[in-house]
Amino acid sequence: QVQLVESGGGLVQAGASLRLSCAASGGTFNRYAMGWFRQAPGKEREFVSRISGIGISTYYSDSVKGRFTISRDNDKNTVYLQMNSLKPEDTAVYYCAARSRYSDYPARPDSYNYWGQGTQVTVSS
Numbered sequence: 001q002v003q004l005v006e007s008g009g010g011l012v013q014a015g016a017s018l019r020l021s022c023a024a025s026g027g028t029f030n031r032y033a034m035g036w037f038r039q040a041p042g043k044e045r046e047f048v049s050r051i052s053g054i055g056i057s058t059y060y061s062d063s064v065k066g067r068f069t070i071s072r073d074n075d076k077n078t079v080y081l082q083m084n085s086l087k088p089e090d091t092a093v094y095y096c097a098a099r100s101r102y103s104d105y106p107a108r109p110d111s112y113n114y115w116g117q118g119t120q121v122t123v124s125s
Contacts, residue, residue, distance in 0.1 A: 022096030
C-alpha cells in the first residue's frame with residue numbers, strides 16, 4: 001500500500017516559481033514511475049509530467065515543457081516538480097500519482113494506481 005503526500009503549493013504572482021514535493025511511503029519507491037497531474041475547476045484532470053523509476057526518462061505535456069522540471073530523490077522517497085515562469089492558467093490542484101506497471105499511455109490518469117490528496121497552486125496576474 002503506497003501513500004503519497006504532496007506539499008509546496010501556494011499563492012504566487014505570474015512569473016514566480018514554486019517547487020512541489022511528493023513524499024512516498026509503503027512501497028519500494030524506485031519500482032514506481034511517478035507522475036504529476038493537475039485539475040482546475042470545471043476541467044478534466046490534466047497530465048503534467050512523468051518520471052521513470054530511477055529518473056532516467058522524463059516526459060512533459062506541451063503546456064509546461066521548458067518551464068517545469070520533474071525530478072526524484074530515491075534515497076528520500078520523494079519526487080519533485082520545479083515550476084518556473086508560472087502563469088495564471090497554471091492555477092489548479094496538483095496531484096502526485098504512482099504506478100508500478102509499464103504503460104504505453106503515461107498521460108492517462110487511469111494508468112496510475114495511487115494518488116495523493118493534492119496541493120493548491122494559485123497564480124495571480
